[in-house]
Amino acid sequence: MAREILFSDFECDCGHCSSFCEGTVKECKEQSMKLPVSLGDSEKDEHFIVFRRGRAIEIECPELGSVPLDAAAEKPKHRTRRAKDPRV
Ligand SMILES: [Zn+2]
Numbered sequence: 001m002a003r004e005i006l007f008s009d010f011e012c013d014c015g016h017c018s019s020f021c022e023g024t025v026k027e028c029k030e031q032s033m034k035l036p037v038s039l040g041d042s043e044k045d046e047h048f049i050v051f052r053r054g055r056a057i058e059i060e061c062p063e064l065g066s067v068p069l070d071a072a073a074e075k076p077k078h079r080t081r082r083a084k085d086p087r088v
Pocket of ligand 1: 012013014015016047060061062063064
């Protein structure tokens with residue numbers, strides 16, 4: 001699972017680490033409240049961090065495709081509903 005290190009560094013599953021200025025990340029988070037934003041790290045194997053609703057949700061990896069970030073794993077789990085009443 002990819003992860004967000006500190007507030008401005010992101011580590012991809014492939015081992016690539018994207019570092020940004022904290023201000024840049026903050027700006028993207030703010031912008032993403034309205035529209036999804038992707039932020040490229042401008043490196044050789046460029047990775048894009050995708051922000052949505054004020055937070056980083058995934059990394060677009062040139063090798064692995066989209067890798068969800070830890071924070072995205074926080075979505076509410078579906079509670080197991082009671083199975084159908086077994087009465088016949
Ligand atoms: Zn990667």
